[in-house]
Amino acid sequence: MQSELLQRSVKLLSVIFLTIFLVGCLHNDKNLVLQTDIGEIPITVELADTPETRRRGLMFRTKMPRDEGMLFDFQETREVAFWMRNTFIPLDMIFIDERGTIKHIHHNAVPQDPTSIPSKYPVRFVLEINGGLAKQYGLKPGDQVRHPRMNS
Structure with missing residues (x-):
């Protein structure tokens, strides 16, 4: 009787751990999709979601792969502002609300420029990608972004 109970417990625990693993794979915070007129564009993102990681951002980096970015x-949701101090690569800054709607895009932020770059609207997210890609992808305000943290 105890052996049967132990076997059932092990099976139940195995199912629970497998479910947790699969849900984790489906909600991978590294996967983001830009929905554009030319189709869906997958981007692998690094998250900046603490005061320290947001403050550091992409500073001091000299390159970033084309299909990567920082979210x-x-x-x-609030108005935010960025600058490019200690950032060595040009960036497109995509300002996104909590539902994944692009509100504003700042194209080709100039490396090491200390000028403030405001969101212009209240947003929850900002996606930084290599400068020039937003235009190449045809991104515009109103386009959607999909990510597990967004309430689309």
Whole structure:
């Protein structure tokens, strides 16, 4: 009787752990999709969701692969501003609301420029990708972004 109970417990635990693993794979915070007129564009993102990671951002990096970016999550919707101090690569900054709607795009932010770059609207997220890609992808305000943290 105890052996049968132990076997059932092990099976149940195995199912629970497998379910947790699969849900984790489906909600991978590294996967983001830009929905554009030319189709869906997958981007692998690094998350900046703590005060420290948001403050550091992409500073001091000299390159970033074309299909990668950094997603800043401010945990709340508000107006934000960025600058390029200590950032060595040109970036497109895509300002996104909590539902994944692009509100504003700042194209080709100039490396090491200390000028403030405002969101212009309250947003929860900012996606930084290599400068020039937003235009190549045809991104525009109103386009959608899919990510597990967005309430689309």
